[in-house]
Amino acid sequence: MQVQLSHPARTIEVxxxxxxxxxxxxxxxxxxAHLVIKGDDLVTEDEMLxxxxxxxxxxxISGGSPHFTSHIxxxxxxE
Amino acid sequence: xxxxxxxxxxxxxxxxxNAAFCKVCFNGFVHDQVARAIKSEWMFGKEDRILVAVSxxxxxxxxxxxxxxxxxxxxxLYVNLGIGSYSEQSHAKVRKFxxxxxxxxxxxxxxxxxxxxxxxxxxxxAQLIHRPTCSTCxxxxxxxxxxxxxxxxxxxxxxxxxxxxxxxxxxGNVLHxxxxxxxxxxxxxxxxxxxxxxxxxxxxRLSERELAAYAVLNKxxxxxxxxxxxxxxxxxxxxxxxNRLETESPGTKQTFYWGFLEKQSKKQPSATTxxxxxxxxxxxxxxxxxxxxxxxxxxxxxxxxxxxxxxx
Numbered sequence: 001m002q003v004q005l006s007h008p009a010r011t012i013e014v015x016x017x018x019x020x021x022x023x024x025x026x027x028x029x030x031x032x033a034h035l036v037i038k039g040d041d042l043v044t045e046d047e048m049l050x051x052x053x054x055x056x057x058x059x060x061i062s063g064g065s066p067h068f069t070s071h072i073x074x075x076x077x078x079e
Numbered sequence: 080x081x082x083x084x085x086x087x088x089x090x091x092x093x094x095x096x097n098a099a100f101c102k103v104c105f106n107g108f109v110h111d112q113v114a115r116a117i118k119s120e121w122m123f124g125k126e127d128r129i130l131v132a133v134s135x136x137x138x139x140x141x142x143x144x145x146x147x148x149x150x151x152x153x154x155x156l157y158v159n160l161g162i163g164s165y166s167e168q169s170h171a172k173v174r175k176f177x178x179x180x181x182x183x184x185x186x187x188x189x190x191x192x193x194x195x196x197x198x199x200x201x202x203x204x205a206q207l208i209h210r211p212t213c214s215t216c217x218x219x220x221x222x223x224x225x226x227x228x229x230x231x232x233x234x235x236x237x238x239x240x241x242x243x244x245x246x247x248x249x250x251g252n253v254l255h256x257x258x259x260x261x262x263x264x265x266x267x268x269x270x271x272x273x274x275x276x277x278x279x280x281x282x283x284r285l286s287e288r289e290l291a292a293y294a295v296l297n298k299x300x301x302x303x304x305x306x307x308x309x310x311x312x313x314x315x316x317x318x319x320x321x322n323r324l325e326t327e328s329p330g331t332k333q334t335f336y337w338g339f340l341e342k343q344s345k346k347q348p349s350a351t352t353x354x355x356x357x358x359x360x361x362x363x364x365x366x367x368x369x370x371x372x373x374x375x376x377x378x379x380x381x382x383x384x385x386x387x388x389x390x391x
Binding site for chain 1: 080089090091092099136137138243286287288290291292295296303304305306309315318319322323325326
């Protein structure tokens with residue numbers, strides 16, 4: 001099956017059949033930080049993937065936006 | 080794996096809730112979590128005008144989508160930072176969502192372009208004034224979101240910070256014992272002085288994975304690429320560590336952050352005390368009138384410095 005990965009964007013070939021959680025483990029990817037999409041559908045970790053399936057493993061983690069921590073620090077600086 | 084509620088085929092498993100959901104029940108779960116956050120933290124009501132800070136990423140676009148679907152009056156502001164193709168792509172995603180989804184709810188998208196005001200994009204600007212890019216970005220975004228919220232008379236400003244953002248930030252603050260920040264890490268900051276908008280984080284009960292799933296399931300086209308400036312950031316490292324813990328022990332992130340909020344609520348100075356503290360040290364910037372502890376706020380100092388070095 002073809003597996004599309006990000007950061008950096010690349011496609012790899014993986015032998016099926018195997019479950020989503022086995023695929024993630026094989027690629028050393030943490031479940032909590034990824035979504036697995038088969039075709040256009042989101043699939044759970046126990047879903048079986050077969051030869052010929054188009055799979056995308058999408059990372060979900062982002063660096064985040066600036067926080068509005070404190071009214072004092074957010075618009076001022078002592079530089 | 081079947082949906083815990085309706086027993087049809089599930090599309091996502093949520094180990095931290097010992098549950099799995101189909102698309103319909105998952106959307107219901109997400110909307111419930113946001114409604115609960117808004118109510119329990121007294122964020123805003125149906126009559127309030129909300130300004131959502133959008134970046135083109137999954138969290139902020141999901142937040143705008145959820146608020147509109149829950150029937151709130153939510154407009155948005157996008158700040159174009161001028162980071163080459165990354166900014167072009169993220170701007171296009173925001174515009175697409177505004178036209179395809181938000182417009183039908185009567186919502187408006189505001190735009191601020193850094194290059195128009197500063198004469199350069201964020202990366203060049205940071206180099207010219209000798210400051211880290213992320214810190215320059217933070218100063219500009221905070222300033223512009225607050226400015227638009229105040230000038231356009233919004234009651235509250237909402238950001239897409241999620242459970243992972245808050246847990247990672249809490250971990251960073253604890254590791255460095257930055258107690259002054261710990262005191263103010265709640266999901267709702269009051270409008271303590273004139274010139275500051277109230278700021279809230281309605282997604283603090285939802286993880287990044289849940290928000291990405293919400294975006295995919297609802298066909299919200301967001302920018303998957305990471306901001307090129309955020310590579311190797313400490314926040315990403317903390318998130319990675321927390322996600323390894325979460326995978327081994329589901330519920331770690333919520334126990335960490337929600338547990339912290341619960342403890343803080345018992346000893347935290349009230350919003351009134353926070354307001355009193357702010358009022359004691361803040362006064363209007365002599366240049367732009369936004370509140371600051373100095374004579375001139377950091378944004379105006381930055382712009383003044385930029386204008387001396389950027390060719391116009």
